[in-house]
Amino acid sequence: MKWVLRAGLLAVFAFFVLGPIGNLMIWSVAEQWFWPNRLPSQWGFRFWDVVFRPTGRAMESLWLSIWIALLTTATCLVVSVPAGYALARGKLPWRPIVMLIFLLPQAFPNLPVYINIARIFFEYDLNGTVAGVVMVHAVHGLVFSVWIATAAFAAIDPELEQAARNIGASGPRTFFEVTLPLALPGIVASAIFVFLESLDEFTGSYFVGAPEIRTLPLMLYSAGAGGNIQIAAISALILLVPSILFMLLVERFLKGEVLAKMGR
Amino acid sequence: MSARLEIDRVEAAYGGTRVLKGVSLDVAPGEFVALLGSSGCGKTTLLRCISGFVPVASGAIRVNGTDITHAPPDKREMAMVFQSYALWPHMSVAQNIGYGLRLRKKSCAQIAARVAEMVAMLKLDGLAERNVTQLSGGQRQRVALGRALAVDPQILLLDEPLSNLDARIREDVRHEIKALQRRLGITTIHVTHDREEAMVMADRIVILDAGTIAQVGRPEEVYNRPASAFVASFMGANNAIRLDLARAGTKLRVASGPHNRAAELPHDGDVDGKVTAHFRSEAAKLSLPGDADPQGALALEGRIVQAAYPGGFWRYAVAVGDRQFMVDDERRVEVGVNARVVLPAEALHFFPAEGA
Helix, strand or coil: CHHHHHHHHHHHHHHHHHHHHHHHHHHHCEEECCCCCCCCCEECCHHHHHHHCCCCHHHHHHHHHHHHHHHHHHHHHHHHHHHHHHHHHCCCCCHHHHHHHHHHHHHCCHHHHHHHHHHHHHHCCCCCCHHHHHHHHHHHHHHHHHHHHHHHHHCCCHHHHHHHHHHCCCHHHHHHHHHHHHHHHHHHHHHHHHHHHHHHCCHHHHHHHCCCCCCHHHHHHHHHHCCCHHHHHHHHHHHHHHHHHHHHHHHHHCCHHHHHCCCC | CCCCEEEEEEEEEECCEEEEEEEEEEECCCCEEEEECCCCCCHHHHHHHHHCCCCCCEEEEEECCEECCCCCHHHCCEEEECCCCCCCCCCEHHHHHHHHHHHCCCCHHHHHHHHHHHHHHCCCCCCCCCEHHHCCHHHHHHHHHHHHHHCCCCEEEEECCCCCCCHHHHHHHHHHHHHHHHHHCCEEEEEECCHHHHHHHCCEEEEEECCEEEEEECHHHHHHCCCCHHHHHHCCCCEEEEEEEEEECCEEEECCECCECCEEEECCCCCCEEEEEEECCCCCEEECCCCCCCCCEEEEEEEEEEEECCCCCEEEEEEECCEEEEEEECCCCCCCCEEEEEEEHHHCEEEECCCC
């Protein structure tokens, strides 16, 4: 009786998780699917062909998305590694306030924030540029990267650094040969988070980037809105691949002790 | 390669509180000095001042006459063994030991030879390529020691390096470190709160109390001739009794009190008047009803209230009035028996009574 209930619950859960993905998969290989048919009347990979055609906008969007995600990740790392180290090691009296500032963009509803950013960017000709989109994504990504980097540095016993100084290593050498390698798992994890967030980001890209910058989520949106459900389904599936790959990586990299220090 | 270390009126503060209040100490080349004290006495702070991790507020630290008071930690040619061992988990045993040599730009062959030497000396054979996280506590301790010794430091600093070891291994390691230090002739500063450890390992013991030096001396000096009531208590003379003395030539006369008869103790020195006398449980004797009357010693009338057997002898708590003293005796005595605590003059350390 008990296992019947358990199996039932599992089935419901699986349906909610896998149902939409299954639907996406069917749509991606449906060449003709009219209401009220339960299943497509014609199957095929014609739309995959359309998406992956060298002249297709989809591949262009994918590479652009990856490029923007890489730039965003780099930008966040440049800020979060020194900031995280300073926040974890320095006895800053205004530490909580600094942490709060990095959280602030998350505290407000997205739309007004992005609309305002778009208005400001307009004055600086940043709308519709890769730089503008990267900056918007970085604001969002810095929350993760600074908090995770701070936790990663805080998890390192200061005596490990002192031992290096004591045996004759200069300050910078200690940082690059002891501190940074020990913090690396956390920092890599934060970089992956930032990368994935940037890859999936829609609202900010839409207000700051569109129509010049067509990232994959934007393409997905316009394809869906234009009735090209197959194209939308295929781009959604493409977007899933890096997410799943990286989530597996993150699980291996992020240790419990780093997570336990988050936000301290 | 050993160095003279001079600590000259060093003061240090930690978050507004003065932790060291003017500490001066000269350590001869090759000498093994233990900094002994309870937690919060400033011993670790002093070690961290020497290693450069705690800034010195005033005073000076000199190595072979060169002022290093404000030199950065990496320019001091000292090597420290941390209480936590502080081994780098992303490096193997060999990489940990060889890191200091790599910083000194030694060739790969030189590093490998020196690491092999350390591994053999510290009995770490076969562990060189292991990750340090796979080692036992004793092995980690030896890797930490190897990392410190590999660079031929002028001064070796030991920050309670044995406190994380099992009691059984600790005894062996004490002697191993001591023998190694003697053989290499490195000037060594050892911080510990363990009296026995300090006694066994050090040439000289520095007892710290609340940021000042309470006494400096060879182990037998601080043990047998404590300079203050604090040192006496710290070195194990925990029993304290207030006495009113009158000097008569080479004798001290103790007036009779509610718990003792008048007694005369042979003693020369400048003890007189109201004093606090400290004694060790093993220096006192128990006199039971039927024993001969003790001569030339102070005898306190009491009753046995507790008995324990720590091994080799019995340890009794004896109630004298409203006070209790610990006394050792080889005989087995029942709790509740009346007994006298016999204190020969040589068992007593006299100090002027506070508030007298």
